[in-house]
Amino acid sequence: MPEEKPVIMINFKTYNESYGFRAHDIAEAAETVAEESGIEIVICPGFMDIHPMSNHYRLPVFAQHIDGISPGAHTGHILAEAVRAAGATGTLINHSERRLTLADISAAVDAAKRANLKTVVCTNNTATSGAAAALSPDYVAIEPPELIGSGISVATADPEIIENSVNAVKSVNKDVKVLAGAGISSGSCVKRAVELGSDGVLLASGVVKAEDPAVVLRDLVSKI
Numbered sequence: 540m541p542e543e544k545p546v547i548m549i550n551f552k553t554y555n556e557s558y559g560f561r562a563h564d565i566a567e568a569a570e571t572v573a574e575e576s577g578i579e580i581v582i583c584p585g586f587m588d589i590h591p592m593s594n595h596y597r598l599p600v601f602a603q604h605i606d607g608i609s610p611g612a613h614t615g616h617i618l619a620e621a622v623r624a625a626g627a628t629g630t631l632i633n634h635s636e637r638r639l640t641l642a643d644i645s646a647a648v649d650a651a652k653r654a655n656l657k658t659v660v661c662t663n664n665t666a667t668s669g670a671a672a673a674l675s676p677d678y679v680a681i682e683p684p685e686l687i688g689s690g691i692s693v694a695t696a697d698p699e700i701i702e703n704s705v706n707a708v709k710s711v712n713k714d715v716k717v718l719a720g721a722g723i724s725s726g727s728c729v730k731r732a733v734e735l736g737s738d739g740v741l742l743a744s745g746v747v748k749a750e751d752p753a754v755v756l757r758d759l760v761s762k763i
């Protein structure tokens with residue numbers, strides 16, 4: 540088990556169930572379960588919900604993406620400082636559904652650090668996990684794309700990718716934490732992911748599309 544308690548990050552993506560009032564339902568459930576369990580639950584809502592989520596809940600709020608730009612004339616871009624000002628304290632970077640080049644990932648990590656945002660670089664295989672670790676983000680999140688949104692847990696379907704990514708990341712920079720994601724939906728998945736060396740999980744559909752997110756969230760923390 541890691542020294543610190545595992546973290547649970549919920550990526551709201553752009554599901555119909557994830558914005559506006561429904562974002563509040565998920566965040567309210569996450570706040571209740573985080574306070575009951577003492578487990579850190581991070582929410583990653585859409586950009587429009589960062590400010591209301593940050594104002595209403597005591598949960599850490601992360602963006603789903605930022606661009607590797609500095610303040611200035613960049614129409615249509617997402618500025619790290621603006622995300623921070625809206626209340627976010629971290630950001631995902633390079634999700635499989637929002638892929639970036641290595642140069643863009645590096646610039647985004649630099650922009651996030653400049654704005655005092657925590658960084659979660661998402662990766663799709665062991666080699667990219669090692670490459671991401673070289674940028675010294677706070678977290679590398681390994682998520683095999685073929686299992687994302689499948690309901691099939693990476694912790695049981697592809698445990699090697701978690702172990703191999705942990706080894707690849709730690710051999711580059713032992714201070715970088717590793718999250719596992721794709722198909723995570725239960726406390727058993729979380730337990731297994733942690734046994735394989737991860738510091739927590741990043742998940743989406745299991746919570747966002749649940750009829751009652753609190754039920755799933757309570758199960759997710761139940762075996763930690």
Ligand SMILES: O=C(CO)COP(=O)(O)O
Binds near residue numbers: 686689723
């Ligand atoms: O992409 C993911 C989280 O960033 C994983 O998505 P699912 O939990 O829906 O498989």
